[in-house]
Amino acid sequence: MRIELEKRAKISTLFSILSPFIAFLLMIVFGGIMFALLGKNPVTALYSFFVEPLSEVWSLHELAIKAAPLILIAVGLSVCFRSNNWNIGAEGQFIMGAIAGSILPVVFYDWQSPLVLPLMMLMGMLGGALFAAIPAFLKAHMNTNEILTSLMLVYVAQLFLDWLVRGPWRNPGGMNFPETRTFAANAILPEMIASGRTHWGFAFAIIAAILVWFMMRYTLKGFEISVLGQSERAGRFAGFSSRRMIWFSMLLSGALAGLAGISEVSGAIQQLRPVISPGYGFTAIIVAFLGRLNPLGIIAAGLVLALTYLGGEAAQLSLGVSDKVTRVFQGLLLFFVLSCDTLIHYRIRLVWYRFTASDLDGSR
Amino acid sequence: MPVEGATANSPLLTVSNLTKLFGSFAACNDINLQIDQGEIHALLGENGAGKSTLVKMLFGVLAPTAGEIVWQGRNVRIASPAAARKLGIGMVFQHFSLFEALTVAENIALSMDSNISLAKVAEEASRLSHAYGLPLDPKAHVADLSVGERQRIEIVRALLQNPRLIILDEPTSVLTPQEADRLFETLNKLKAEGRSVLYISHRLEEVQRICDRATVLRHGKVTGACDPRAETPASLARMMVGSDVAAVTAEGTSTKGDVQLEARHLSVSARTPFAVSLKNICLKVRAGEVLAIAGVAGNGQGELFDALSGEYPVADDAAVQIRQKPVGTRNINARRLMGAGFVPEERHGHAAVSAMPLSDNLVLARSRSDAKAFLGGGFLNIIRRDAVAAATKRISEAMDVRKSGEDPPAGSLSGGNLQKFIVGRELDRQPAVLVVNQPTWGVDAGAASRIRQALVDLAKAGSAVLVISQDLDEIFEVATEIAVISEGRLSDPYPARELSREKIGLLMGGMYGKTEGTGAVHAH
Structure with missing residues (x-):
């Protein structure tokens, strides 16, 4: 017997919709097997991982808080990935955005003005974009692989933040803890709804998703992005510049990652610490692909991946398993999403093959 | 035209009811074909007619979905190119698979199944190349050779296996007229030795010149089997495309301007x-x-x-x-x-992005030159889908572009229809x-x-x-x-x-x- 992948005459619409759901289902199945191997009842474990966090109002707010940065970053990444620019360094751009946006509340903490918050957001976007400009410059002008440079710059950003909060930006009144001073009230992103902690970062994420969706769907810029992503040569024929597209997509995704960073710090943490992200910048890559690189799909995918963070925390408490379980689920999901995409382009056939006399004749 | 009956001497290869499905699409549908000993047999057909699929099944690259291949009177299943070579089928592909940095002899040795010394391969190769009028220096590096010479390596490589049947896929598409003449001499020598050649081409003139019989494919089906010399180019073309091909009239060109x-x-x-x-x-x-x-x-x-x-x-x-x-x-x-x-x-x-629909491929070439017609919304540059769709329709009608559906992906069109669209896209502007x-x-x-x-x-x-x-x-x-x-x-x-x-x-x-x-x- 052998398995044959047979190319479909046309891309299957059915499977391009079903594929993320099949992937999610497979993740549940294999996650259940993993829990069983850990000696936990898979049903109760999965329940506490995926259902319990959705059962209370406060945890729904937590879901939105966690989904906001994932969606914001993934929307930017979708533009990068669609244009064939592989920005893997959103985590670093997130951190640099958070640092740049925190200059006002940390260094100029006694400046009180309604301008503080909008300026923080702008500086956050600028910080993320400038940090993304490094791999953009290297790719556009030195032909350097952006996957490597953007990824390596993540560690630069992480260590820079670590140095800042232990050194120059450490809170003078903070008992020597590696933290900056907590932000003043006018530097904190307010809550959106009275019922809980969800801050305006979630609104930014939804607005960004809709704007980018509009750009991709209706405008010449969106068309340019798709064309250059599918064929650089055809893009050149159309008069589009792939070099300018490197800059555009990297700066856009850097700015959105930076906005996510400063929103997270200003809205949820309210100070800088050595670690401000549980890997949002990397998880957003999964979000982008699970959402089929479509900004509206990314909103849904962002909520799903946010759930894995909450589930990990819940599982840690109620089951006593390591929160690394979150990473395992995220990894399973990405793996299955990418492999289920095969179904869109191919049909799988099992071929039963028997030897016959004529085979032997033929090979003699 | 009906399929001709078997000739007096027993056929080398008989293909009956051979079918290859890709999903529900029949690339080859119920193909019957017979190649006799010592004949040059043409396989004619336009792009996408199923010629390559058929040949790949004969050479063991693809497995047929249904049908039989009878080789020298025995029913065979050809599981791989190696099996095909053992049977005595050699193939020269349209795109060569040669290592440019290696010499001719090294390239030939790489394709040999058994461990023969390089010197022996070189000796054998130069003997064969002289015998068939394909001069080749075994020590030359492939990178220094012309396309015609590279093709000779592929042919010699196939000949070293002592094949009964040699399949040539569009061999003259890369050759100068002089190089093509030389190739035809070689083919006639092979024929004189009793070997058979399956010659794939869409060049009617060549087929008439060197082929004894022709099988014509259209849309995966055999539409005719004939003696090409008894046909006219127009009648062969008709079998290939299913309708009369209009002759291009270039007379009466206007006087030259600036x-x-x-x-x-x-x-x-x-x-x-x-x-x-x-x-x-x-x-x-x-x-x-x-x-x-x-x-x-x-x-x-x-x-x-x-x-x-x-x-x-x-x-x-x-x-x-x-x-x-x-x-x-x-x-x-x-x-x-x-x-x-x-x-x-x-x-x-x-010229086109295959996965994008025709309308997008229209915008591809004309987003700036026709910005007034195709873009709206000021600085947002929103693509005006209605205007683009109307222009796509106009071009498709003007150039008779046959397509499935209103606005299919460019990649789903046959080469000819897509090219008509691509040319029509420019003509529509009256450049x-x-x-x-x-x-x-x-x-x-x-x-x-x-x-x-x-x-x-x-x-x-x-x-x-x-x-x-x-x-x-x-x-x-x-x-x-x-x-x-x-x-x-x-x-x-x-x-x-x-x-x-x-x-x-x-x-x-x-x-x-x-x-x-x-x-x-x-x-x-």
């Missing part, structure tokens, strides 16, 4: 190690004129197109002139705005200057004739048309002037009526006409 496209001492150094540099190219195309540039592939045609279209602008602004204005440093859209249109050689991934690279490469006869007629008509209507082509039949059909490109140098232009195929063949080989006294024919 120079609309000009290259002045255009030199471009090679962008990559594999590219050809352009050396001091001068050309002029006047309104009402079709200048055709002949040449064997890989002699700078692509580079010339890039420089003329502005996909890769050149340093010297004056080196390229459109409507008597220097544009050398301007990009492709600036040149389009001055009234120029461009059709590149490669359809997929250059004053049109530069086309290989206008009918890999296109079926019906579409090719339509495209050529459109080019001739455009010139008649007062545009300047530059056609870069490897196809001499095409060049003689459309051109008023002909120049030849070889190793990045362009010959002087000659009036099409005064130029013979032999002369073009010599120019292709780099023999420039400047010293032969005909250089001053064209008054530039």
Whole structure:
């Protein structure tokens, strides 16, 4: 017997919709097997991982808080990935955005003005974009692989933040803890709804998703992005510049990652610490692909991946398993999403093959 | 036309009811074919007719879905190319698989199944190559060889297996007329030895010249089996495309106008190690004129197109002139705005994005030149889908583009229909200057004739048309002037009526006409 992948005459619409759901289902199945191997009842474990966090109002707010940065970053990444620019360094751009946006509340903490918050957001976007400009410059002008440079710059950003909060930006009144001073009230992103902690970062994420969706769907810029992503040569024929597209997509995704960073710090943490992200910048890559690189799909995918963070925390408490379980689920999901995409382009056939006399004749 | 019955001597290969399905699509549908000992059998068909699929099944690359292959009276299943070679079937592919850094002998040795010493391979290869009139130096590096010589390696490689049947896939598409003549001599030698040849082509003239019988495929089915010598090119073409192919009429070309496209001492150094540099190219195309540039592939045609279209602008602004204005440093859209249109050689991934629908592929070429019609919403540049859809429909109707559905992906169209759309996309603008690279490469006869007629008509209507082509039949059909490109140098232009195929063949080989006294024919 052998398995044959047979190319479909046309891309299957059915499977391009079903594929993320099949992937999610497979993740549940294999996650259940993993829990069983850990000696936990898979049903109760999965329940506490995926259902319990959705059962209370406060945890729904937590879901939105966690989904906001994932969606914001993934929307930017979708533009990068669609244009064939592989920005893997959103985590670093997130951190640099958070640092740049925190200059006002940390260094100029006694400046009180309604301008503080909008300026923080702008500086956050600028910080993320400038940090993304490094791999953009290297790719556009030195032909350097952006996957490597953007990824390596993540560690630069992480260590820079670590140095800042232990050194120059450490809170003078903070008992020597590696933290900056907590932000003043006018530097904190307010809550959106009275019922809980969800801050305006979630609104930014939804607005960004809709704007980018509009750009991709209706405008010449969106068309340019798709064309250059599918064929650089055809893009050149159309008069589009792939070099300018490197800059555009990297700066856009850097700015959105930076906005996510400063929103997270200003809205949820309210100070800088050595670690401000549980890997949002990397998880957003999964979000982008699970959402089929479509900004509206990314909103849904962002909520799903946010759930894995909450589930990990819940599982840690109620089951006593390591929160690394979150990473395992995220990894399973990405793996299955990418492999289920095969179904869109191919049909799988099992071929039963028997030897016959004529085979032997033929090979003699 | 009915399939002919078996001839007196027993057939070498009989294929009955062979079918290959890809999903629900039948690439080959119920194919019957018979090849006798010692015949050159043509497999004719337009692009996408199923020729390659059929041959791949015979060579063990694809497994048939249904049907039988009978080889020398025995029913066989050919599981792999190695099995095919053991049976005595050899194949020379259209695209060669050679290592450029290795010598001829090393390349041949790599394909041999058993461990024979390199010296022995070299000896055997040179013996065979001389016996069949395919001169080859076993010690030469492949990188230094011409395309024709590389093809000889592939043929010798196939011959070393002592095959009964040799399959050749579009062998002359890369050869000069002289090289093709040489190949035909070799084929006749093989035939005289009692070997059979399955010759895949869409060039009717060649098939008539060398083939004893022909099987014609259309849409995966056999539409005819015949003696090509008893047919006319028109009747063969009819079997291939299913309808009469209109002859291109180039008569009555209008008087020439002003120079609309000009290259002045255009030199471009090679962008990559594999590219050809352009050396001091001068050309002029006047309104009402079709200048055709002949040449064997890989002699700078692509580079010339890039420089003329502005996909890769050149340093010297004056080196390229459109409507008597220097544009050398301007990009492709600036040149389009001055009234120029461009059709590149490669359809997929250059002239069109395969996965995108036709309407998007219309926007691809005309987003700037037709911004007024196709874009709205001010600085947002929103694509006006209704206007684009109407223009797509107009072009499809004007060029008779056959497609499944209203706006299918470009990749789902056959080569001919997509090319008609790509050419129609430019004609729809009535360009004053049109530069086309290989206008009918890999296109079926019906579409090719339509495209050529459109080019001739455009010139008649007062545009300047530059056609870069490897196809001499095409060049003689459309051109008023002909120049030849070889190793990045362009010959002087000659009036099409005064130029013979032999002369073009010599120019292709780099023999420039400047010293032969005909250089001053064209008054530039």
